[in-house]
């Protein structure tokens with residue numbers, strides 16, 4: 072077998088229906104006294120429940136959250152955290168809420184308790200991101216890894232289909248790319264393949280019956296594993312393309328994942344025959360092409376499959392915006408199992424723009 076190293080990330084997971092009721096006790100365990108509660112408009116009810124549990128420990132509520140963590144927003148939240156002498160952050164919401172909590176942890180060196188309500192998986196990684204102008208800057212710091220993650224599938228029952236499907240593809244992308252990303256090893260591959268199995272096995276049922284808490288639980292479990300797989304490896308070709316698209320055009324992050332994943336996978340597939348065979352099995356289609364199977368799953372789940380259908384800050388994405396995105400992606404991608412040129416990247420973007428089945 073190939074020798075490897077694996078850094079296990081120090082984080083506690085509480086996973087259960089109604090786990091939201093345990094957030095107060097988890098904060099108490101950490102010994103935090105002045106908590107900033109971060110949430111967005113869609114998770115305000117859950118935040119109300121946590122506010123009650125925190126009692127006097129709640130020092131500040133913050134509901135100004137935006138995708139990709141704009142620098143100006145992070146600075147405002149950081150100033151408020153300083154003013155209120157905050158010593159911990161509880162975040163309830165998707166990757167945008169978790170992302171703001173990470174920006175706070177980074178500057179104030181304090182712990183995060185995360186309650187994820189989408190499948191983005193950010194709560195399992197040491198990766199943070201901040202966006203200034205058209206560029207999303209990412210980095211890694213162990214302080215931004217939540218010390219406790221409270222997974223409560225009941226919180227995801229109201230997640231609309233238009234968020235559920237693409238967010239599940241965001242999670243799938245973490246696992247799929249972890250199979251070959253820098254830092255991958257037998258342990259990260261085990262996490263990733265189980266993540267793919269759990270997501271592919273539960274996404275169709277979740278889309279058909281959004282209030283099925285068992286399917287939602289399986290999806291959330293798969294998303295947790297996928298976040299762990301991403302957290303223990305590194306972003307590769309697929310994630311770098313999505314970051315460029317997100318930072319440059321302010322596309323909905325999860326939508327970019329569902330569109331790009333089949334095409335990024337198809338590009339790398341020829342040099343990864345063993346990984347593709349294991350991935351096909353995990354997707355439940357042994358012997359078939361996993362890129363095509365992912366596209367089929369996306370189409371069956373009604374998630375976006377064409378870049379041409381995605382809206383950014385300036386309206387629908389246009390084909391003439393692709394060459395600039397390919398240039399930016401080429402500048403960011405340094406490692407890939409198959410050598411990749413700027414023209415290859417443009418090809419991936421163009422195929423994703425048209426959305427044809429790979």
Ligand code: NAD
Nearest residue numbers: 113139165166167188189191193196198226229230324325
């Ligand atoms: P998001 O947090 O913006 O949530 C998507 C939408 O779902 C929002 O409109 C939100 O209000 C809504 N929502 C969230 N929970 C809900 C609920 N329970 N019920 C109803 N609506 C709900 O987006 P996201 O896709 O979760 O996360 C995307 C962000 O996370 C991006 O900025 C991305 O870069 C980042 N991310 C970071 C990492 C990392 O490791 N650092 C990993 C994945 C994603």
